[in-house]
Amino acid sequence: ATTLAGAAQEKGRYFGTAVAANRLSDSTYVGILNREFDSVTAENEMKIDALEPNQNQFVYTNADRIVNHAINQGKKVRGHTLAWHSQQPGWMQNMSGSTLRNAMLNHVTRVATYYRGKIHSWDVVNEAFADGSSGARRDSNLQRTGNDWIEAAFRAARAADPGAKLCYNDYNTDNWQHAKTQAVYRMVQDFKSRGVPIDCVGFQAHFNSGNPVPNNYHTTLQNFADLGVDVQITELDIEGSGTSQAEQYRGVTQACLAVARCTGITVWGIRDTDSWRASGTPLLFDGGGNKKAAYHAVLAALGGSST
Ligand code: XIL
Numbered sequence: 001a002t003t004l005a006g007a008a009q010e011k012g013r014y015f016g017t018a019v020a021a022n023r024l025s026d027s028t029y030v031g032i033l034n035r036e037f038d039s040v041t042a043e044n045e046m047k048i049d050a051l052e053p054n055q056n057q058f059v060y061t062n063a064d065r066i067v068n069h070a071i072n073q074g075k076k077v078r079g080h081t082l083a084w085h086s087q088q089p090g091w092m093q094n095m096s097g098s099t100l101r102n103a104m105l106n107h108v109t110r111v112a113t114y115y116r117g118k119i120h121s122w123d124v125v126n127e128a129f130a131d132g133s134s135g136a137r138r139d140s141n142l143q144r145t146g147n148d149w150i151e152a153a154f155r156a157a158r159a160a161d162p163g164a165k166l167c168y169n170d171y172n173t174d175n176w177q178h179a180k181t182q183a184v185y186r187m188v189q190d191f192k193s194r195g196v197p198i199d200c201v202g203f204q205a206h207f208n209s210g211n212p213v214p215n216n217y218h219t220t221l222q223n224f225a226d227l228g229v230d231v232q233i234t235e236l237d238i239e240g241s242g243t244s245q246a247e248q249y250r251g252v253t254q255a256c257l258a259v260a261r262c263t264g265i266t267v268w269g270i271r272d273t274d275s276w277r278a279s280g281t282p283l284l285f286d287g288g289g290n291k292k293a294a295y296h297a298v299l300a301a302l303g304g305s306s307t
Helices: 004-010 027-036 061-072 097-114 149-160 179-194 217-225 242-257 293-301
Strands: 014-019 039-042 076-084 121-126 165-170 200-203 230-238 262-267
Touching: 004 014, 004 293, 014 027, 014 061, 014 076, 039 061, 039 262, 061 076, 076 097, 076 149, 076 230, 097 149, 121 149, 121 200, 149 165, 149 179, 165 179, 165 230, 179 217, 200 217, 217 230, 217 242, 230 242, 242 262, 242 293
Parallel strands: 014 039, 014 262, 039 076, 076 121, 121 165, 165 200, 200 230, 230 262
Antiparallel strands: none
């Protein structure tokens, strides 16, 4: 195969990207999107503040532009994200207790119902664990509604869209030795043992020199998969350039391919100039839309070739 998606499909995987609705009028961007990727994640348009700017008033316009583009092009959609401490609308930020819990569950139910049948995987809950060595939950207004808020969100999502895979998604969970990785692992183990509906774990995979791709990445992915969930690399980007960046991208791709239940990789943007990172060159295409060394390394690792 000569494209990322084509090569990934031959390995039984998908290869996706984050998409911003306001770039769908850029023909270079859309050309690469349509050619190279078979899965799409809305970069911001399906977050809580975007979909429910006023309580119980849902605005799907921008999200639908992305979802409809993906479906018309035969691409999968990853839903991102139903419950998160960040990018909450103002009305939700100041809520607490059972009022907030009910508002969160209403949001999960309404949005997952609206998109029922269109979403391959939902990031039901995003970034609920603390950084550092505590292994604790992140303090947030949602966490303060009670420790069971995560499982309540998963149960509501399952009831609303029984066909979607339901994922827990987080960052800095790549290194098996890290306390945060272990804490998420224990939660997934607990959910599986108690029948809480969870199907997948997403690894954001935002890497840079201070947070490099760990040598034990394959171990981490395999250990989670062994709990009986799929694993997905959901927001991949790697700071750097040239051969060293390409080798890290190759390593991540190989780690996923080595785990039968690693079902796909999503990069967090198309060109370096599309990246959420203000500076740097963390993606697979340069600002002109040209394939970088990192692109060729990923394609080769997937068994494809551009010639
Ligand atoms: C980022 C977007 O890329 C930015 O455009 C936005 O300003 C902030 O959020 N983890 C996540 C993503 O789960 O939703 C974040 O996306 C990047 C970190």
